[in-house]
Amino acid sequence: MDETNIQYNIMEKFRAFFSENKAVLLAGDSPYVEQLKTQAFNHFSAHGFPHTRLEKWRNTDLSNMLKHDFNFPLKQTTFDVDLDEVFRCEVPDFNTRLIPQMNGWFMGTGEQLPNGVIICSLNEAISKYPDIIEKHFGRYADIKDANLTALNTAFFRDGVFIYVPDNVSIEQPMQMVDLVNSGKNIFIQVRNLIVMGKNSSLSLVQCDDSIDNNIGFNNTVTEVYLDENANLDHYKLQNKNNASALTNSAYFHLEKGANLSTNAISLNGGLIRNETQVRLNGQGSHADILGLYLMDHEQHVDNQVFVDHAVAHCTSNELFKGILDDHASGVFNGHILVRPDAQQTNAYQNNKNILISDKAVIDTKPFLEIYADDVKCSHGATVGQLDEDARFYLQSRGISRDNAQMLLMYAFAADIVNKISLTPLRNRIDDLVKKRLRGELSSCEQCVLHCNSKEQKISFEIDMSRI
Amino acid sequence: MYRLNLIQLSVENIFGTMEKENNDILHELTQSEYKYGFYTDIEMDMAPKGLTEDTIRFISARKNEPEWLLEYRLKAFRHWLTMVEPEWAHISYPPIDYQDIIYYAAPKRKKELKSLDEVDPELLETFKKLGISLEEQKRLSGVAVDAVIDSVSVKTTFSETLEKQGIIFCSFSEAVQKVPELVRQYLGTVVPSDDNYFAALNSAVFSDGSFCYIPKGVRCPIELSTYFRINAANTGQFERTLIIGDEGSYVSYMEGCTAPMRDENQLHAAIVEIIALKDAEVKYSTVQNWYPGNKKGEGGVYNFVTKRGICKGTHSKISWTQVETGSAITWKYPSVILMGDHSVGEFYSVAVTNNFQQADTGTKMIHLGKNTRSTIISKGISAGQSNNSYRGLVKMTKRAANSRNFSQCDSLLLGDRCGAHTFPYIKAENKTSIVEHEATTSKISDEQLYYCNQRGISTESAIGLIVNGYAREVLKKLPMEFAVEAQKLLSLSLEGSVG
Amino acid sequence: MLSIKNLRASIEGKEILKGVNLEVRAGEVHAIMGPNGTGKSTLASVIAGRDIFEVEEGEVIFKGKNLIGMPVDERANEGIFLGFQYPVEIPGVSMTNFMRTAINEQRKYRGLDSMPAQEFLNRMEEKKRLLEIHSKLANRSVNEGFSGGEKKKNEIFQMAILDPELAILDETDSGLDIDALKIVAHGVNTLRRPDNAIIVITHYQRLLEYIVPDFVHVLFDGRIVRSGGKELAFELEDKGYEWIKEAQV
Known part of the structure; x- marks a missing residue:
């Protein structure tokens, strides 16, 4: 059919x-x-x-x-x-x-x-x-x-x-x-x-x-x-x-x-x-639009973001990060529109992706449409891998390759997680991200907030900023 | 402007150029109209208006083409009839009446031209106005020029010199007669005749263009250059360029374009195909200055061009550099298919739009081979009520392990009535490749203008200076003399854009 | 050469200069001192013609011509140079091209032909030596990636190339270490002639040890509240600006 x-x-x-x-x-x-x-x-x-x-x-x-x-x-x-x-x-x-x-x-x-x-x-x-x-x-x-x-x-x-x-x-x-x-x-x-x-x-x-x-x-x-x-x-x-x-x-x-x-x-x-x-x-309104996606198996995630700067003196800040494993596929489509006369606009848009597998696919399109001249707009998009130098550094400190990878993925995701202002929620999401990275959540069909899987021994408590 | 001496790198010479450049900019800033907009009264041999299979047979017969080429054209035409004009670009224009266009217009010639003396004096005068005197070209410069007026290549200079090295540089029609097997082997291999609407149209009706073949291991000693000009009214220009860099060869190829001022729009739908075999390098530079239309947005060339190169062999390289200042509409995405492992693709672009111009331009980098690299630097400058879009695709296929792309797409806005847009498409299908895209949008700050003013530089000059500075990364990729012209054009086309 | 009478200027409705009077004759060096935010830089900008400031009252006469309403580039071509406190970066525009454009606009304004390339190059080289600039300045973009000190040196370098009749140096000493300060001062002193004049705007007395002024003025709350010889600078150094403030109150 x-x-x-x-x-x-x-x-x-x-x-x-x-x-x-x-x-x-x-x-x-x-x-x-x-x-x-x-x-x-x-x-x-x-x-x-x-x-x-x-x-x-x-x-x-x-x-x-x-x-x-x-x-x-x-x-x-x-x-x-x-x-x-x-x-x-x-x-x-x-x-x-x-x-x-x-x-x-x-x-x-x-x-x-x-x-x-x-x-x-x-x-x-x-x-x-x-x-x-x-x-x-x-x-x-x-x-x-x-x-x-x-x-x-x-x-x-x-x-x-x-x-x-x-x-x-x-x-x-x-x-x-x-x-x-x-x-x-x-x-x-x-x-x-x-x-x-x-x-x-x-x-x-x-x-x-x-x-x-x-x-x-x-x-x-x-x-x-x-x-x-x-x-x-x-x-x-x-x-x-x-x-x-x-x-x-x-x-x-x-x-x-x-x-x-x-x-x-x-x-x-x-x-x-x-x-x-x-x-x-x-005027003077502001939006932070953030997103994190951690996908594996055959999962598909698609984030479409449209920010419409309709008047002057507004600011927006967009950051989406994703890690894709197995056959997972991801899409990011960001669109910033700065309308005529929306002067003094400040708009930022970024999408960063890590592919863990050769079967995973990401399509990203950070799109700017600008009709006013006195604006600061920038965008970026990257697709890449974990930093090999950082991984080597961690391994040289005795951390196993897998753990090093986990840690670096966690550090990558932490950028978004750390922006959650509700502390208990941030802690919980932080936990979930860790679990997710260990592959424990994929099988869990329960509510995010009912997840009872056991902690494994991977220390995430390394200050990545020092690496 | 086309007195292209081979590049000499002594400081004095650079300054000599610069002095000229600055003076010229100043001089020309005082003029306000499109300076290439004269019309040459040359007797033309024309096809009747409109497009049917008969038109195609007419073109093919006039050019004494082999049967296979006629078939190629007809097949493309039949396919074109089934296609619809693309609508996805960020441009708008009234519908084009494809039956109201003359598809073949050639200066009338009584016999084969053996020397420049036999060239129509009117035509030579045109070239003088354009700044390219064939005589002088031939005598003084180290540049071979293939000048294409409307549809037919008028005269190729220097080809004999090149032939000694086995380089073939001639008009496309000539190549069809001289090296039909080479043409047949490569024509349509990079841009298939059914690739897109305008490519199909071109494949059906292309009249002439340039052909270039650099044999194995040969480094072409001079810059090859083609100058395109639309002359007759209601004609479309559909040139076809095919460049083949055989193994280990190198060539730098330049293309310039102008058109007379006319109230109606003229259609230009060209195809450029580049094939780079193992270890070959092809550098293609364009300064596109088709008539952009007047300040009210009337007239101007519709420029729908398909340019694509394929890095077929390992370690091959194709580099596109373009300065786009003309055309009412530009629809153009010079692309590279990185097929050979370790191949390299580059795209450097400056696109300026002013008044009511619309440009939707960018590139596609399709990474197929391992360890392939691509770089995209795009500088868009919008003024007046124009719209300027970058549209690009970077695709890392599964096979393209360890490949890299870096893209930088900047927009500069002059005035608050224009638009600057960025549509970067990124598709990554393997885990070892890295794609980075950055883009910024800015304007010329009041502080910068004040600083220049305080040094005695007028606002108009300051804008020219700053815009050229903004585009420098791209301009420096152009062959020197081209760069000089490009700089002038940048300032000229932005004239009066800031009050 | 320069005559400022009862100059009042404001920005966005806020009055900054509240009646400045100043006479500068050829051959003189004037220093304008004062605490931050009293209008020193505003005065420099108003003389240069920055349009964000509104001149409410008064006149600025330069070589007999009223500057008020004259565009910035015209003033520059008349012979006014401003050494910026915060020189702006102009990416991609090489110093050579920038200076060449400037000098030729100046010559055009004065009815002269463009300067021949060789002469221009020689002048660049000569002035680089004067300012002890060793880098390949010519190919660098205007102020882009320059350190604070380099930017200030570059301002004096431009002054040397353009050879103005009146140079206003706005806080040229800030951000300079002692060696650079000496070089800059040496450069300025070399450019001192009986037919030109210099206004040095500074917060500290330090620069004045090297560029010795003929007159020192203290600008406070938009007015020149004290004028004197170079000894006034030393007095200020000793007593600090509090002294002026107290004297005002």
Whole structure:
């Protein structure tokens, strides 16, 4: 069966599915959301799934994934698992406010929080807070920008809504954990909306995990609005099973003086595609966009980063690092756009890769598009190996070749890990990276934060800066 | 400008050149129009407008070509009909009407020209205006010039001298008659006739160009140079260049281009193929100064060119150096396929765009052999409302163990209405190769201008000075006399870009 | 030669020079001293014509011509040279090409033909010897990769080549070790003639031991608050700038 046929069949299914279940799909939606969904469906219907002839998809092929038969859950199912147990976070001292999601559905209680902070299901928000929804929902994730975003907008059933009012700083980090567990192959559309008021601040960890071995396709779209001087510290942790696909698109919109740090850490997953779009829409806003990917076996990771310098005096800093082993493949596609009149822009973009095996492949394209002259923009990309001199140095100090290699990989990754500002999380990620480098996480199909594998004796406590 | 004495490295001589250069820059800065934009009234032999198999048969017959070449052309044409124009480049232009172009235009000749005296005086005058007097070339310089006006090579000088060493340097049509087996062996081996839309078009309708063969172990003692010029209205220029460096040979080859000013756009779709066998080195330099259009963006040459070399043998080397100042649209990616182990590919480029020019240019370095090396230095300069893109691919295949690439792609923006873009594609498939890409974007700082002003240097001169300095890394790769012209062109084409 | 009257200048609305008066005649060396941030460098920049400063009031007359509103390069070609405190790097532009362009623009301004290559080369060599520059300066890019000391030497080297009528040396001594300082001072002293003038801007008295000024001025809070002979410099050295500040209060 060739690609067009797959497209055709699957598209037919989607069209039928949409029209047959329109009532359910649009249930409870406001006219605004309903209209958006219809537009999104029309767009998706006309354009279909992304394919490798599209510039942004040339190195990530969804067609194998789309050959599978999927279930599209329309309603929240009940589970016989003990939710408390499943979602219990094992990061020591990591005191977070847990926001559980199962197959995309919000599983929390929607309790009242002090200072007017809202955490609830997106469905609930659509009916309860129509003003906020209309102002922000669908305003940043342009359905015309990406077919998967259109798909998500047309078919999403639920997700998380977080609202932080003006001048509210939330001390306790929030942790969204989305587990995929259904006992069968499922294709889910998760939609989240986070709205941060002026001068507010928040730390948010978004965890994507699978807890069974079924094939899951999780297409998540998260929209984040940062009003003036809002401050968001955001993390994506991805540890999925090798049969899964995760397309995670995050759209950040920053107003004047807002500050974003987002960090995508991909440790495991069959196919991961992170789409990160940042619009610097107000002067003085700043974004740090970081990422780390450690892939092996047949895993594929794709980071697409678009930073839109729409106004003057904004800064952005992008650094993605990856280690690819076995048959793993990686893609980095960075795009910085400096619009006319976005003077005094300072933008930096870098992607560094290490290939451990001759079967691993990396495609990287750091792309600059600049229409203003008074700017400082630079980018770089490297593909290489571990520093042989450093390895030799370590070996000359009696460290085995394998350990030396491990240490150097760890040092390479530490650049990103060290930028995690939540200390318990940083320590835990640090642990996970070590485990990952030892090859212990590949087989672990549990949540990142439930990993119980034993420590092995490799000392990572050498100060690499002294080498 | 083309009085290319062999390079003499005494200090005085360098200064002599420099003095000339500075004076000329100053002098020419006061002029504001494209200085090569005259039109020569030469009687032309033309094909009727439009493109059909008949046009191709016409071209082939006029050139008395063997059957296989006609077939090659027809095959390319039939394939071209099935293709669509590429749209991926960061350029935009109104659709080209391929039926509104004259595909063959040659100065009328009554008989074979035996000496320069027989060349049409009008034509000789053209060359004088261009600064290349064939007579003087022949007598004074050590450079052989193959001058191509529109589609036909008019006169090759010095070829007899070269022939003594077994070097063949002649027009492409001549080569088809003289060494058909060599042409047949290599034509289309680097750029297949179905490679891309414009390559297919060229393969169908190419009219002339240059051919160069350097035999085994021969170091070509002089710089070989071809000068291209589009003259007639509504003509396209589709030249074809084939350079073969046999084992252990060396050649430095230069190409210059101009076109008259015309309101309509002229199409230029050339192919250059280079084959470097074992231990051979081919250095190819271009100063491209096709008419860029006027300040409103009207007219100018559409330059869609496929240039590719293959380092076929071990330890072979191909080096592209280009200074691109002309054309309304430039679509050009001189590439190297590094097939032989230990082969080396280089790409040095300065691309300047001003007013409404659009350039999408760069290179591809395809590493196939082990221990291969490639270097990419690209300097883009954008002014006015122009757009200037670097687009490059570096590919390390599985076999290309221990290979290296280093790329440096810098952009300089003059003014806030222009765009500078960088699209570097990197694909690595083995664990022992190293690829490094760096890029920066900058502008000329107020501090630099102030510093120059304080030394009595006017802003216009200062920009010329700084831009040439910015491009120096590339300019120094050019043969000396070419470098001088290139420097002038850089300043000229940026004229009036900063208020 | 230079006559500054009631010069007031500001940057981004902030007034820096608040009424400076200064007379410099041919053959004189003036030193302008004062604590940091009192407007010394601003004064130099305003004379040179830096457009980030707004001249609010007053006049700057050089050889009978009003400089206000005259472009920077024209002032330079009239014979004003500024030795920069922080010389900027110009990558890729060789010193030779830079100086040659400058000297020929100057000659063109004065209605002269370009300087012949050999004469120019000889001048380069001569001035290199004067400043004890041994490196292959000619091929190096303007100030690129130069050490702090080399940059300052290079400023005086350029002054020697361009042979200005009025040279303003802005903190030329900062970043120089004692040997380099002596060389620079020797260079400046050699260039001293009855028909030219030099303004030395410095924070320390040290340089003035080697370039002996005819007049010393103290600039404080945008005004020249004291003027005197070279002994004023020694007095400042002894008593420090606090003394001036106190005197002001």
